[in-house]
Amino acid sequence: MNPQNLQSLKKTTAFKVSVAMLPILTISSLIISPLAQAAQLNPGFENGLANWTPSGDVSLDTGLIGSGPLFGNSQALLTTASLEQDDFPFVAGAFNFSGNSAVSTGSPSDLETALGLSPGDLDISPFLQAFEGSAIVQSFTVEEGETISFSWNFLTNDSNSDFPLTLGSPRDYAFIVLDGTITTLADTNSSFLSSSSTLFNQETGFQTFTSNPLTAGVYTLGIGIVDIQDTASTSALLIDAPQETPVTTSEPSSKLGLLLLITLGVSSLVKRWS
Numbered sequence: 001m002n003p004q005n006l007q008s009l010k011k012t013t014a015f016k017v018s019v020a021m022l023p024i025l026t027i028s029s030l031i032i033s034p035l036a037q038a039a040q041l042n043p044g045f046e047n048g049l050a051n052w053t054p055s056g057d058v059s060l061d062t063g064l065i066g067s068g069p070l071f072g073n074s075q076a077l078l079t080t081a082s083l084e085q086d087d088f089p090f091v092a093g094a095f096n097f098s099g100n101s102a103v104s105t106g107s108p109s110d111l112e113t114a115l116g117l118s119p120g121d122l123d124i125s126p127f128l129q130a131f132e133g134s135a136i137v138q139s140f141t142v143e144e145g146e147t148i149s150f151s152w153n154f155l156t157n158d159s160n161s162d163f164p165l166t167l168g169s170p171r172d173y174a175f176i177v178l179d180g181t182i183t184t185l186a187d188t189n190s191s192f193l194s195s196s197s198t199l200f201n202q203e204t205g206f207q208t209f210t211s212n213p214l215t216a217g218v219y220t221l222g223i224g225i226v227d228i229q230d231t232a233s234t235s236a237l238l239i240d241a242p243q244e245t246p247v248t249t250s251e252p253s254s255k256l257g258l259l260l261l262i263t264l265g266v267s268s269l270v271k272r273w274s
Contacts, residue, residue, distance in 0.1 A: 041138060041148075041221070041242040044072035049136065055114040056134025057081050059098040061238065066198035068238055070151050070206060075240040078134040080172060080227040086234050087157050095157070095199070095234040105130040105226060115177045115222040122175075122182070122226050131231050135224030142214050142244055148178070148221060149210040150242035154186035155200035156235040158227075172235035177222035178211060185209060185237075200236060 042051050045060060061077040062069070069075035080086075081096035096102075103110040109119035111133050122130035142148070158172045173187035185207075192202040225237040 041140060041150075041244065043243045044069065044241050045074040045076050045239075046072045048074075049076070052076075052136040052138050053114070054134070054136050055111060056102040056132070057096050057098045057100055058134050058136055061097070065097075065155075065236075065238065066196075067153055067155075067203060068151075068206065068240055070240045075238050076136060076223075077236060077238055078136065078223070078225045079234055079236040080133050080225055080231070081234040081236075082132065082231065086231055088232070095236070102132040102134050102227070104132050111135060111224065111226065115224065116180060116220060117177065117182070124173075124228060128171075128228050131227040131229070133224055133226030135222050136239075137220065137222040139218060139220045140244070141218050142216060143246060144216040145213045145246075147211050147213055147245050148219075148242070149208060149245060150223070151206050151208050151240045152185055152223075153198075153206045153238040154190060154204040154225075154235070155196070155198050155202065155238065156188055156233070157201045158188050158233040158235050171228045172226065172233070173228065174225045174235070174237040175223075176209065177220075177224070179219050183209075188235075200234075206238070206240070 042049075048060060049058065057079045059077050060074045062073055062075075065077060077097055079095055079097065080102045081093065082101040083093040083096055083099075084101075085092040087095055103114070105111045105122050106119055106129060109117075111130075112119055112121050114137060115135055116137075120129075122133070124130075152174065154174045156172055171188040174185040176183050176185060186204050190204050193205050196203045221242075223237070223239055223242075225235055227235065
């Protein structure tokens with residue numbers, strides 16, 4: 001083979017090897033990039049109630065309620081208020097902020113249906129039944145090991161000692177429903193601040209809910225507030241910054257090292273033939 005043909009062959013081989021490196025480099029860029037985070041749950045409600053399905057008295061609050069928002073300019077506000085006189089001697093609808101009444105529970109089970117629950121699932125017992133409430137719901141996809149978290153503040157005009165209940169009986173409560181499992185956030189037996197900075201008589205102050213690490217898949221999250229036993233006093237729930245937190249791992253680093261070794265080896269081959 002004459003020198004000219006040999007040089008041409010080297011260049012052709014180098015080009016083919018360089019082209020062959022493209023898939024490797026592409027895969028490398030995917031692996032070393034930050035782990036993709038699943039779609040945010042409209043953090044901070046800065047886009048209104050986008051992506052959420054509201055039921056009952058659900059509105060956005062920009063701080064007029066007297067507590068929060070913690071992040072940005074907006075937070076979600078859910079109440080158990082109707083448009084009638086729920087909080088005597090206040091006027092009808094005084095603690096309703098959306099113009100939509102809280103929805104019924106039990107029969108008809110509008111709230112349970114919105115949350116993917118069965119009628120009566122929100123009752124504490126046969127003697128402590130849910131009457132009405134409000135909720136927001138969203139379905140989303142998570143990666144393996146991600147957690148769901150948000151900040152919340154339970155507000156109430158209710159007590160835990162109204163007749164015919166005994167002192168200490170739980171009344172209105174706030175909750176989440178994650179894939180059909182109900183978890184109570186707070187109720188009228190919870191610890192409250194010594195004084196409330198809000199329009200309501202009592203508040204827990206902001207606290208954080210964080211789920212256990214989740215397996216990869218599609219989940220439905222509902223966050224709500226419900227009246228227990230009567231509708232005489234309103235309770236509410238402030239929600240801010242719901243989000244998904246991705247799990248961290250060092251696995252990409254080891255994969256990156258392997259790909260770098262492959263790339264260096266291919267580069268050496270290209271130089272030898274150039």
